């Protein structure tokens with residue numbers, strides 16, 4: 284099939300490369316000329332496992348090209364997958380739809396009859412219907428469908444090639460047929476395909492993100508109760524998660540969630556639900572949000588207590604800057620929020636991250652940074668483990684103990700082997716776990 288992917292950022296660059304790789308003829312389009320020049324030269328705007336290889340292979344095969352022209356997009360194909368960004372509006376929790384709207388407007392002028400515009404961005408419910416009315420007014424028979432994206436950063440290519448489900452919101456049998464053809468190899472592999480109306484498809488996306496965020500905040504709320512009761516949240520999480528009705532994923536207690544999606548998406552969802560008169564139904568999402576931000580404060584408070592009651596004059600080593608392992612993204616990173624608060628309260632902070640140092644430095648230039656763990660930890664009074672990179676699980680605790688001033692560690696992600704660290708002379712602490720607790 285011929286198709287375009289409009290908006291070649293995180294989602295669009297991956298989607299375009301993957302669609303070409305499964306055999307489609309793909310034109311990736313973006314208004315950012317530098318991004319298009321870079322993609323045309325095979326350089327991805329984001330680091331994702333396997334993406335550079337897919338770009339190189341499919342550019343070379345001629346199945347993948349990039350352009351800045353929406354007119355060219357309209358003449359190239361009748362199927363257009365819309366992946367423009369939907370950031371938070373500066374003045375409210377609502378999503379800013381101007382990029383999606385500009386892309387649709389720019390394309391609509393050139394669309395041929397029978398074209399299908401497929402939204403993939405995360406949008407407030409009702410957006411597809413509004414765009415559908417607009418297309419009906421300004422084009423000759425172009426229609427809209429919605430096909431939300433569920434990929435995770437760090438495994439974007441894998442999630443696109445082998446998704447757990449495909450959801451499409453359509454208003455005609457023709458649109459469903461087109462989308463079945465787009466994802467034909469995935470459907471042949473048995474990936475569940477849900478075909479519904481656009482409003483339901485839009486809601487599936489925000490409901491999924493809200494549920495995952497709620498699960499994380501639930502276990503972090505349990506961590507607070509464990510702290511009060513002298514119980515161990517790590518054991519509790521494993522035991523609760525062993526129930527197949529609950530499941531162990533997204534039940535890892537610690538510093539909580541960040542990134543560009545969870546916090547933004549469920550705030551936008553709550554705002555939209557309120558607008559629709561259903562605010563009360565999702566009022567619990569505000570509590571999910573409060574629990575999540577409280578984890579950052581609780582981490583800073585525990586770190587200050589471990590540092591002797593004040594950060595003044597203390598040297599604090601921070602392991603991790605990205606919002607999660609496997610990513611160089613520092614947007615709303617819990618790790619950087621804690622590092623900034625600790626510094627603001629008087630500590631000298633040195634941050635290490637395997638991948639996100641450049642982005643972290645650009646976001647918070649006043650923090651100290653180190654390219655290796657040893658340098659970050661030199662003469663430290665306290666080490667904070669804030670992003671659970673596998674590299675940190677491989678640290679040799681005995682060697683690191685020789686580098687720090689005090690072998691004192693706060694594992695805010697509950698992912699280090701406490702017994703190993705203790706055996707090497709470290710004093711190890713965590714949220715929701717008693718010192719020397721049940722599973723250490």
Ligand SMILES: NC(=O)C1=CN([C@@H]2O[C@H](COP(=O)(O)OP(=O)(O)OC[C@H]3O[C@@H](n4cnc5c(N)ncnc54)[C@H](O)[C@@H]3O)[C@@H](O)[C@H]2O)C=CC1
Nearest residue numbers: 290291292293294313314315367368369382385386404405
């Ligand atoms: N990044 C992620 O992990 C995921 C993101 N999403 C959703 O997918 C959508 C896209 O997200 P990202 O790729 O992260 O955003 P991004 O900000 O990385 O990329 C958006 C791209 O759209 C381009 N663009 C903006 N206006 C345009 C226009 N008028 N014409 C052509 N191109 C235009 C921008 O130049 C940029 O390259 C958002 O709604 C997001 O919430 C959904 C699932 C995962």
Ligand SMILES: O=C(O)[C@H]1O[C@H](OP(=O)(O)OP(=O)(O)OC[C@H]2O[C@@H](n3ccc(=O)[nH]c3=O)[C@H](O)[C@@H]2O)[C@H](O)[C@@H](O)[C@@H]1O
Nearest residue numbers: 432433434435436499533534535539540541542544606607
């Ligand atoms: O809509 C989006 O943009 C995407 O948002 C999330 O993907 P992502 O933000 O890449 O990251 P996740 O791996 O889901 O992690 C989100 C945050 O939750 C935290 N987390 C995750 C799991 C857990 O048990 N505990 C926990 O604190 C992570 O550290 C991270 O800060 C969803 O998982 C994707 O399905 C969705 O497509």
